[in-house]
Amino acid sequence: MLDPYLLRTELVHVQQQLSRRGYVLDVDTYTALETQRKAIQVKTQELQNERNSGSKLIGQAKARGEDIQPLLDEVQHLGDLLKDAEAELADVQSKMADLVEGIPNILDDSVPNGKSDADNLEISRWGEPRQFTFTPKDHVDLGEGLKQMDFELGVKIASARFVVLKGQLARLQRAIIQLMLDTHTEEHGYDETYVPFLANADSLRGTGQLPKFEADLFKANENPALYLIPTAEVPVTNIVRDVIVDAKHLPLKYVCHSPCFRSEAGAYGRDVRGMIRQHQFEKVELVQIVRPEDSQQAHEELTAHAEVILKKLNLPYRKVLLCAGDTGFSSSKTYDLEVWLPGQGGYREISSCSNFRDFQARRLQARWRNPETGKPELVHTLNGSGLAAGRTLIAVMENYQDESGAIHIPEALLPYMGGITVIG
RNA sequence: GGAGAGGUGGCUGAGCGGUCGAAAGCGGCGGUCUUGAAAACCGUUGAAGGUUUAUCCCUUCCCAGGGUUCGAAUCCCUGCCUCUCCGCCA
Structure with a gap:
């Protein structure tokens, strides 16, 4: 939610800013x-x-x-x-x-103009895509070849866009999650949290999924209305809803592993093959609650924390600054991390790191007491995937495959694999 | 699931239907004392909004939503939540 005072006093300016998104106020x-x-x-x-x-x-x-x-x-x-x-x-x-x-957040000045993901600005690249001496398979062929990834079972048990993982591949995803949690807690100073995977309407309104994006959610219960969380951002950020945080406790840094549930209502026909776009996937989420003056730097740091995982796994990726038209409703600025997927021959989003400034905080009434003014003021909230575990599994499979279709375990994951070095 | 108690400011906790936005304590802030700190003492300290150049003034907020009344933190109804006891259960 935008500042009502800003709307009242600088309406035309706000309108101009929002027109960059293609939003007509x-x-x-x-x-x-x-x-x-x-x-x-x-x-x-x-x-x-x-x-x-x-x-x-x-x-x-x-x-x-x-x-x-x-x-x-x-x-x-x-x-x-x-x-x-x-x-x-x-x-x-x-x-x-x-x-x-219904009014989206005002964009940061550094966000480039543009209409779609085609206009996003590449900031940097890391790692060299591996040169294969054979034609690399995608994760579907690899996983089904190993008989450890079964989409038909997913359909049988639930519906399309669900998958069953088995054996060492299931363990590999768990290992990936472990690596992420350990790295962020031990090296980056985040507090590990475990939260409800259903959230009420107040919480979803606080982070901006409601009322506008109800169609993207799975509703699990009426009265009280409960929804499956689309990301751990929802329960974790709502920790500070209606809270006045003591200044000395800032920044708050939370990491949380959770399943995520999305109806993908607007995505019919997109990414129907494989695990790229599922109704249910695992993710490790980073959330920071910071003083307003610190949010810009926190955004850079949080993004770097997510990048560390890709570096540890030696997965080539690029960092992209989303353009105006591609930046989410609540965000003022978003970096996407895109991992190299040999099976697709391209980079695919694996993390999205956003600075919401005070936009979520205003809805949440998440505040801190500024020692300089003595008054409660809105905090800034940020979050980012660190990383999407399902897509990381795909990336590891496709980047670490050999000609026989076996998956070689990256060094960073070996401590979590109980002696297994190769799957297949 | 059954029975009972209760939800009040950053926190704890008083509050006859009529100067109650709310006692008291804690915490915070300012001061006295001190080389400094602690203790002690004195003072001060809720939030949102409207109007205003501004001190002023006004409105709303005592879990939420309805109701009674000239007037509700206080009475009535509904919902949500918390606690205690019993039952059940991982």
Whole structure:
């Protein structure tokens, strides 16, 4: 959510900024609602004031034992007027809230213009894609060849976009998760967390999935409404919802492994082959809660923390700065890490690291007490995948395959594989 | 699942339907004392919003949502949550 004060005072500027995303802010509607709101609010408050002071007089008169009937006659009729005014105000305010909740975050100045992922800006590349002496297979052929990856079983048990992993391949994914958690806790100073995998509507609203993106979620329960989490970002960031964090505890750095559930409602026909785009996948998520002045640097650091995993696994990747049109609704700036997949002959997203600045914090009412002002102020929130474990499994399989279709275990994963060095 | 108790400011915790935004304590901040710190003492300290050049002033907020009333933290209803006991269970 954007700062209402900013909307009121710099509406045209905000509109210009948002046009970079291709988002059209309806200035006329906003201004009309705002004008209405102001008038109705003032009127309501005047009526309330009248009633309050009248009631106070009644109390005082009663205490003195005087006749209160004349005063009662004066105040009684205010009730209906007030009720109408309050209803009108609530109506305008909810209309404004709907409008404001649908407005995306303002982009950082460094975000390049552009419409789609084709316009994203490559920042750097790391590692050399391996030269194969044979035609590399993709993870589907490799996994099915090993009889340890079964998509038909996924369909039988659930539906399309689910998979069953078995044996050493299942263990390999677990090893990958272990490496990530150990690295981030032991080397990067994150606190490991275990959280609910269902989240309520308040939590999803806090991080911005609701109300706009309900279609992307799996709803698991009505009354209370509970949704399967699309990312650990939701439960973990909501740790600080409605909290005023002590300044000395900042930054908060959390790492969390969780399954993620996405309906992929808008992705029919995309990535239907293999494990790239599943309804359920494992991810290790990094979340930071920081002082506003630290968020830019924290964003660089968090992204670097995710990169460390790729480096440890010796997986070639590139770092991309998302353009205006490709940057997510709540984010002010996002880096994607894209890993080299020989089976696809291209780079694919394996991590997305975003700085939300105060956009989520405002919805969450996640604050800290600034020692300089003594006042509660909004924190900045950031998160990034460190990394998507399912896609990391794919990357390891495809990059470490040999001609026979066997997978050689990367050195960094050996401690987690119980003596296994090759699968197949 | 059954029975009972309760949800109040950053925290703990009082609060007859009428100057209650709310006692007290803790914590925080400022000061006195001290070489410095601690202790002690004094003072101060909720949030959101409206209006204003601004001190002022006004409104809202005592879990949430309804209701009664001129007036609700206080009374009534519904929901959510927490605690205690019993049952069941990994």
